[in-house]
Each structure stands twice: as structure tokens, then as C-alpha cells.
Amino acid sequence: MYDVIISGAGPIGLFLACELRAYGVRTVVLERREAIDPTLKAGAVSGRGADILTRRGVVDLLGDLPSIADLMKGRKPGAGSLQAKTARDGAMPRGHFAGLWILRGGSSTLSAFVLAPQQRIEEGLEGRARSTGAEIRRGHAVEAIDQDDAGVTVSVSGPDGPYELRAQWLVGCDGGRSVVRKTAGFDFPGLDGIMTAYQAMADFDDPEFAPMGWHRMPRGLMVHGPHPQRVLVAEFDGPPADRNAPITREELEAAVRRVSETSVTVTAVHSVTRFTDNTRQASTYRRDRVLLAGDAAHVHPPFGGQGLHLGLGDAINLGWKLAATVRGWAPADLLDTYSAERHPVAERVLHNTRAQVALLRPGPRVDALRDIFTMLAETPEANRLLTDLMGELDVRYGGTGDHPLTGLYCPDLTLKTAAGDTRVADLSRRAGALLLDLSDRADVRDAVRPWADRVEVVTGVASSDDGEAGELPDALLVRPDGHVAWAGSDLAGLGEAVRRWFGEPAAPAR
Numbered sequence: 001m002y003d004v005i006i007s008g009a010g011p012i013g014l015f016l017a018c019e020l021r022a023y024g025v026r027t028v029v030l031e032r033r034e035a036i037d038p039t040l041k042a043g044a045v046s047g048r049g050a051d052i053l054t055r056r057g058v059v060d061l062l063g064d065l066p067s068i069a070d071l072m073k074g075r076k077p078g079a080g081s082l083q084a085k086t087a088r089d090g091a092m093p094r095g096h097f098a099g100l101w102i103l104r105g106g107s108s109t110l111s112a113f114v115l116a117p118q119q120r121i122e123e124g125l126e127g128r129a130r131s132t133g134a135e136i137r138r139g140h141a142v143e144a145i146d147q148d149d150a151g152v153t154v155s156v157s158g159p160d161g162p163y164e165l166r167a168q169w170l171v172g173c174d175g176g177r178s179v180v181r182k183t184a185g186f187d188f189p190g191l192d193g194i195m196t197a198y199q200a201m202a203d204f205d206d207p208e209f210a211p212m213g214w215h216r217m218p219r220g221l222m223v224h225g226p227h228p229q230r231v232l233v234a235e236f237d238g239p240p241a242d243r244n245a246p247i248t249r250e251e252l253e254a255a256v257r258r259v260s261e262t263s264v265t266v267t268a269v270h271s272v273t274r275f276t277d278n279t280r281q282a283s284t285y286r287r288d289r290v291l292l293a294g295d296a297a298h299v300h301p302p303f304g305g306q307g308l309h310l311g312l313g314d315a316i317n318l319g320w321k322l323a324a325t326v327r328g329w330a331p332a333d334l335l336d337t338y339s340a341e342r343h344p345v346a347e348r349v350l351h352n353t354r355a356q357v358a359l360l361r362p363g364p365r366v367d368a369l370r371d372i373f374t375m376l377a378e379t380p381e382a383n384r385l386l387t388d389l390m391g392e393l394d395v396r397y398g399g400t401g402d403h404p405l406t407g408l409y410c411p412d413l414t415l416k417t418a419a420g421d422t423r424v425a426d427l428s429r430r431a432g433a434l435l436l437d438l439s440d441r442a443d444v445r446d447a448v449r450p451w452a453d454r455v456e457v458v459t460g461v462a463s464s465d466d467g468e469a470g471e472l473p474d475a476l477l478v479r480p481d482g483h484v485a486w487a488g489s490d491l492a493g494l495g496e497a498v499r500r501w502f503g504e505p506a507a508p509a510r
Contacts (some may be wrong), residue, residue: 002026002167003326005154007142007180010037011118012294012311013173014125014136018056021132021317022431025326028165029134030156033142036126036210040201040271041118043230044309046095047391048409050114052316053121055412055428055482060117061124079149085294095304095390097352098359099214099223102371102377102386119134136425145183147289169322171291174313176280178296184287188348190280194462195301195357197234198247200257200272201227206340209264216367221360229270233259236361239276246273272389275358277301279350285314285339293318298346300353301361304390310349313392314342320431329454329503341397395483400497403473403487410436410478415460422460424478431480433502439474439489447494448477450505475502 004020006013009031020027045053053059108501114121130136137158146156152170156163172180181188212225223232233255253266281298285291318338326331359370376382388394399406401404412425415436427434435448437459448455456478462472477486477497486497 001151001306002028002165004028004169004171004322005030005152005155005165005167006171006173007031007139007174007178008174008294008296009033009122009126009136010173010175010294011122011125011308012315013171014122014129015056015058015259015312016171016173016293016315016319017134017136018125018132019315019431020323021129021134023320023323023327025323027134028167029129029136030140030142030154030165031136031138034139036104036119036122038119038271039200039273039433040199040230041273042302042305043115043117043227044305045114045116045121045308045312046305047309047393048395049312049392051325051409051412051425051482052309052312053114055425056316057432058121058124058128059114059116061128061413062114063114076438081376086370087296094387096214097304097377097386097390098356098370098373099216099303100359100374100377102374102383120373121308142174142183145290146181146185152289168326169289169291170315171293171318171322172296173293175198175297176295176299178292180290181282181296184268184290186282186287186292188280189284190299191278191279193235193239193301195234195277196231196238196240196255197275197277197301198252198272199230199232199275199302200252200424201229201270202231202252202266202272203229203268203270205265205267209262216362217259218362219261220362222256222259231256234360235259235292238277240274243274243276247274275301279354280435281343281346281350285343286335291318291322291335291338297326297342298350300350301357303353303356306349306353306390306392309392310346313345313395314338316481317342320433324503329506331500331503334501334503337398345392345395348389349392396484399484400486400493400500401488403484404471405473405476405484405487408484409482410434410476413472415458416463417458417460421463422458427456428482430456433480433485434458434476434478435484436460436476436478437474438462438472441474443491444475444494447491448498451498451502453506454502 003026006017009029013029017027017029050456070366077420083364104484140156140158146153151168170425172178174180207228210224215222220235249266249269252272279300282292285297293314321334321338325335396407410424412423414423433455435457437444440459445457473487474489476484485501486494
């Protein structure tokens, strides 16, 4: 019997498999597709998603990545393009809100973008998952589930016919139309869409038919670039009649012509997808031994590229907690904190994507709203708030103590250790918990020694050029997902925090 079955070999399911295998959890991933989905999806990851991929070393698996300048070379940027905004301001924005390149600040100390298509990220994650011992079965689809007190039985259709698999836990990472969510009885409340949109990689008889960038047109929204073949068009006159119907070249061409107000011809379609702006979220992410992550737990329009980093945040939060439960050292309610912590984060994303759709609609009334919104967003406080909101950079989970860092994502500090300089990002590659002893205190190290099998102690001095070193406590207890569970300069609360997140020690404290 497996420990965990994951349904879905997209980026979230594959990342979760890597997290579980870091703890030796017996994991199998079932995916109905025979190969990675070639459909155009996220072209980059920003914000917390970029941090997560960097801290787990996934970016190193992707090879040489292009820059925005590489993609824009030889192209004329429109007024609504990232390149034009960068030229005007002298610095590249960290993202956009409803096509407004207004995001500059924020809390992350790592890369603003990982400019890699989702398929490339999936290739890297699948290679890592397989190399660490995860079993990945492509062409195998979950059809039904039956759970009891001891585990979950999954009915699977595979290339050689139907069969059953048994595991302690099942995680649905199988997308917005999740079979796991439906068969396990999760509710999925939310709002229906009002928009029909197409995103495509295509060839055009006139590659310069529209300037690069975001353009609100009288008939809808037009986005061209940053890749010259990439186009997105949206019309706000209702959702698609049938989202599952094949998309023809003629259908895409007609939509592009209507919105762009040109007679451009689509000469070839390399990839195209149709979507709407429905927003839905499961009321809870756990029903007994079945859990949800990524789009299986929440759906929203892709504006701002939040879907991928939201799902990665789910996976990195769930992975170590599920592994601890399988391994038997998790506190009784640890797994319940997954839904409690991640549900509000996705709820906020659904809320801001609804606001973005409202700001993207055509018409002079919305023009006025966008003008006022842009003016307000240019203020430093509002800009930081929006940047953190879009990048999931200000998420604070529960923790022990009242230090300002408690619950937040740990800064990527440079530490001077006896073994040489290292960074928190480098230490995080092992996917374990950390006790950062920043003042070389034996009593701090002794306090967590009984948990040596779960918490790695690193003694070092934070570099003075980090900008945050003067505000740091003597020690930080960092969860495997990168969030600070405890921070302080006296030991009050440290023992409580270690037990809260990592259970009772394997051996009695001495």
C-alpha cells in the first residue's frame, strides 16, 4: 500500500510529490494525460511562487531562461507594455494589477520573475520527482474513490484496463474540474463567469497587427506579448457556451478581429485555450483522508499569474504536514492547519481577481475608475500593499510569540557560519525545518536538541548588508514551508512552538 496517492501530474501534484519524497513518503502520481499538456498556460512565475521554486532548487533544473528583453528584441512596445513602463520609470515593475504595471515594492528578497513556461517547470519537477523515487503513472485516470478510517481506495482506469489502488491518503491536484473533489463530496461555491477569453500562441499574417502590451478596446481586452506569438483576447458578454468544445482557427481569428478591430488573419495556431472568469473555492480542503490542492481547491481567472504561485503555496504548506502525519510525529491537529492557513489566502486571490475583471471591462465609466485607481496605487503604501497582495508576499500564519517576523515568510538572510557563507534559500533546499541560531547561544541549541531528527540547527551571524539584520532576534524557528514559527531573544515560547509544529521529541529531553 502507498502512503499517498496524488491525482494530477501538473506542477502542483509534481511539486507535492517532490516534497513528500524528501521525507521518504511512498508516493504515486496518477495522471490521465499521456504527456505534459502542451496548452498555453502560465509563461512565468512571480512573487512567492518564484521564491518557492528558487528555495527548493527547481529553477536550477530549468536551464538558461530568457529575459523580458530577449523576448521583446526587435519588437515595438505599446504604451501598455512592460518594456514601455520600465523605460518610463527606469526600473522593471514586479507585476501588474488588471494590466496596470504599477507594482514595484513588496516584501520578497528573491527574484521577481522565473520566466519559464509552465510546461518547462513541469518537466523539471517530473524529472526530480522520478529521481527521488516517486512513481508517476501517465495515462491513468482516477474514476472513483472509497475512503474509510484506515485509508482510501481509488478506482483507476489505465492503459491495460481498470484497477484499484490503496493508500493512507489521497490528494486531488487534478485541476478546476477535479474528479477527486466531485467524487469525495466537496462543495465548490462561487460566482459564474461573465467573460469569454482566448489565450493562444499563433502566427499572424501581420505580426505587428497590435502593439505589444495590454489594451482595453471598445469590444473587450487585447493583450499581445511579451512573446510575439502570444495573444489574449477577452469579451465581457457572457461565458463560453461550451468550454469543452474544440477551438478552431476561425473561432480564434474572429475573436481577435472583433476585439483588435483589425482584419488580421491567423495563419497557424500552435496552442489555444478558452477560459472565463468564474471564481469558486471549496469550503474546506480536507474531508477525512482526502485533501485538495491547487485548482482543485480554487479557480479564478489567470490575470496576474496568481494561480501557479497560489497552488505552489498550497503544496509546500501541505507537503511537510502530510509527511509528518504519515511518519507519525505530527501533532493531532497539524493536518487541519493546512486548510485553516491556505483557505484565506485563496479567498483573497479570488477577491482580487474579481476586482481586476471589473477594472478590465471596456467603457468610459471604467476609464474613470482606472484613472483614480492608478493614482491611488502610485502612493508607496498602496503600491506595497498591492505588490504583496498579488505576490502572496505578506501572508502571515499563526505562530508563537509576538516578534514581528512570527508567522511571516523567513527573509533570505546571508549567514556567516563556521563552514562559510550560506543563505536561507540554500538551506531550504533540503525541505526541512530550521533553527537559525543567530547569536551563537548554546541554550537555544540545547532547547531543540531532542528534535534533532526534525529540526536542523544552523549557527551563524546575519550579514550586515541584509538590511534586516539589525531587527533580527537571537533565533528563528523556521517551518519547512519557510514561515517563521517562533522568533525571539529569550527562550519563552520556543519549546511550545517546537511541540506545536513538530510534535513530541523522539527521545526525552536531557
